[in-house]
Amino acid sequence: MARNIGSRYTAHQILGRGSAGTVWLGEGPEGPVAIKLLREDLASDQELVGRFVQERTALLGLDHPRVVGVRDLVVDGNDLALVMELVRGTDLRTRLDRERRLAPEAAVAIVADVADALAAAHKAGIVHRDVKPENILLDMEGPLGPGGAHPALLTDFGVAKLIDTPRRTKATRIIGTPDYLAPEIVEGLPPRAAVDIYALATVLYELLAGFTPFGGGHPGAVLRRHVTETVVPLPGIPDELWQLLVQCLAKAPASRLRASELAARLREQLPGLAGIPPLDVDEPDGEPTEQPYDEPRPGSPEEPRRRGAVPLVPGAAPDSNRDTHTSMRVPAPDELAGGARGTARAPRSPSLRKPGAARHKAETVRKRRITLAVAAVLLAAALGVGGWMAASGGGDGPPQDSKRTTSPEP
Numbered sequence: 108m109a110r111n112i113g114s115r116y117t118a119h120q121i122l123g124r125g126s127a128g129t130v131w132l133g134e135g136p137e138g139p140v141a142i143k144l145l146r147e148d149l150a151s152d153q154e155l156v157g158r159f160v161q162e163r164t165a166l167l168g169l170d171h172p173r174v175v176g177v178r179d180l181v182v183d184g185n186d187l188a189l190v191m192e193l194v195r196g197t198d199l200r201t202r203l204d205r206e207r208r209l210a211p212e213a214a215v216a217i218v219a220d221v222a223d224a225l226a227a228a229h230k231a232g233i234v235h236r237d238v239k240p241e242n243i244l245l246d247m248e249g250p251l252g253p254g255g256a257h258p259a260l261l262t263d264f265g266v267a268k269l270i271d272t273p274r275r276t277k278a279t280r281i282i283g284t285p286d287y288l289a290p291e292i293v294e295g296l297p298p299r300a301a302v303d304i305y306a307l308a309t310v311l312y313e314l315l316a317g318f319t320p321f322g323g324g325h326p327g328a329v330l331r332r333h334v335t336e337t338v339v340p341l342p343g344i345p346d347e348l349w350q351l352l353v354q355c356l357a358k359a360p361a362s363r364l365r366a367s368e369l370a371a372r373l374r375e376q377l378p379g380l381a382g383i384p385p386l387d388v389d390e391p392d393g394e395p396t397e398q399p400y401d402e403p404r405p406g407s408p409e410e411p412r413r414r415g416a417v418p419l420v421p422g423a424a425p426d427s428n429r430d431t432h433t434s435m436r437v438p439a440p441d442e443l444a445g446g447a448r449g450t451a452r453a454p455r456s457p458s459l460r461k462p463g464a465a466r467h468k469a470e471t472v473r474k475r476r477i478t479l480a481v482a483a484v485l486l487a488a489a490l491g492v493g494g495w496m497a498a499s500g501g502g503d504g505p506p507q508d509s510k511r512t513t514s515p516e517p
Contacts, residue, residue, distance in 0.1 A: 112188050113181040118142050123198075128188075135190065140178060143189040143263075156182055166264060169231055173224035175244060175262035194260055196247035199240035199310075207317045211344055212254030212380040214314035215373050217243070220252075220259035221307055222370035228264060229300040229366055235264055236298050238306035239287045240313070253377045285329040286313075286322040290358045293330045301360035304369060308355035316341055318390045320356065334358070343386045348376050 109119050118131035128145040149155055159180060166177040166189075179190035199217065202209075209217075221243055228235060235242075242263045249258035283292060289305035292298055313319045320339075321332035338356050340349055351372055355363050364372065 112142055112144065112186055112190075113183040115179070116140065116142060116181065116188075116190055118144065132193070133190070135178070137178075139193045141175075141191045141193045142181075143191060145187045145189075147185055149187060151185065156187060159187060165231065165233055169228060169233060169264060171224055171227035173220050173258075173260050174227060174264065175260045177264070191262065194244045194246055194262075196245045196257060199243040199245060199259070199314075202245065203240055203314070203317075206385075208385045209256075209314045210254050210380075210385050211315060211348070211383045212377060213256040214254075214311060215348070215376055215380060216253040216256040217245075217259040217314065218307060218311045219370050219373040219377075221261050221310070222366050222373065224261035225300075225303050225307065226366035226370060228261075229303070233264060234298055234300055235261065235303050235306075237263060237283055237287075238303050238310060239284050240310060243310070253381070285326045286319040288330065288333055289360070290334045291360055293333050299360060300366070301363045304355050304363045304366060305360075307366075307369070308352055308363075312338070312341070312352060312356070315344060315386055316388060316390075317386075341386060342388060344383075345376070345379060348380070351376070 109117055112118050112131075112133065116133050116135045118133045120132040122130045122132050122141065124130070128143055128149070131142045131144060133140045133142040160182065163180045166180065170176060175194055176192045177189050178192065181188040181190060208214075221238070225235065225238070238261070242261060244260045244262055245257040246260060247257055251257065287306040287309045289298075289302040292302055309319055309321075321336060322329055338353065351364075351369075355369060357363050
């Protein structure tokens, strides 16, 4: 059902939903638009509305071919909305859900487009803070690029910053999606441009592997891995591309490339990636455990959990699209230090057994044999004692003739 958004726009049809609000297909004075209508509880927050208006100039001024432009900001009664360019296509998460992973050439081409968008934003002093596949749109009407990739555009600039108001989130809380959070955010430092580079490198890893490098399991465990673990190599990609990924996933923000440098370096890789098929690797187990690989954790499902599809609110169902903008407590130093394993779980080639599986199986067989042998000895001993007791009449009187049958006295 159509509804008016302010005095200039009409929303006709819902295109998608996220935790921050609902995206509508709308109509404005200049034609079709996308309207992101923020949640009513956000619209009723006067501090947020004021911050929204303050950011208007910066958001409207961000004009770049790889950025989904914001055309207008609407504050009208209970409506708080961003009016954006309409992109005829889908988001990168939808493509990943369909294909699981992309060929390296297409993945690098998409990420290079997004790096261009970040370069323009950072030059304007804007940090995105929530780079992830859900916020990357693929223009299906645009010309195909390397590897058959559709042009990629970055959307939702400013939304995380708008929602992250001092009243809504204290200094001890963080905003974002766990899989893509840079270590410095987890440690409570203010987000700078380098956090977007880390998140984009995580997206590239996910496009290549089909899962994120530090995701899986409880959100607190995911946050700790960002701080304590190092990423392990992906088999099958050129070393130069891997080194580029490692540099952008560095724990120290100053070690990462700038967005413009990343875009240029990625495009240099494209000729050497032509024709390389998608990687064939298996996803590691979702959450590290001290138990052997062949034994599931007590009370846990047999099948592995999908990396990253974890709830931020205890007891909530996993958020399938991971469009969170939900605050989490910053882990204490002892929590970040606890349980470190040095490196992230390594992806495996499908032809390889899980690490330690053969050793664990042999150890299990050996223990079973020992247990059976001890049981056999005990059983034999018990039978021997029982036989002697039967032969001796229970051991309470003189020996009886084993052939004689007696009956109890009346």
